[in-house]
Amino acid sequence: MGLSDQVAIVTGGAAGFGEAICRSYCAEGARVVVADINADLGEKTAAALCAAG
Numbered sequence: 001m002g003l004s005d006q007v008a009i010v011t012g013g014a015a016g017f018g019e020a021i022c023r024s025y026c027a028e029g030a031r032v033v034v035a036d037i038n039a040d041l042g043e044k045t046a047a048a049l050c051a052a053g
Helices: 016-027 039-052
Strands: 007-011 031-035
Touching: 007 016, 016 031, 016 039, 031 039
Parallel strands: 007 031
Antiparallel strands: none
16 A cells, blocks of 8 residues: 555654654655754654655
């Protein structure tokens, strides 16, 4: 089951379980919003996800 037409908003997505969930959703084709109280780490995680494709 792909997620190519879906958008996922992951709170706490910058690290740990949240980051793993972001990676899983990206691997399934979803567009992912990385939301986290640590904006710098969230930006870094989002950039890494984009770079990975």
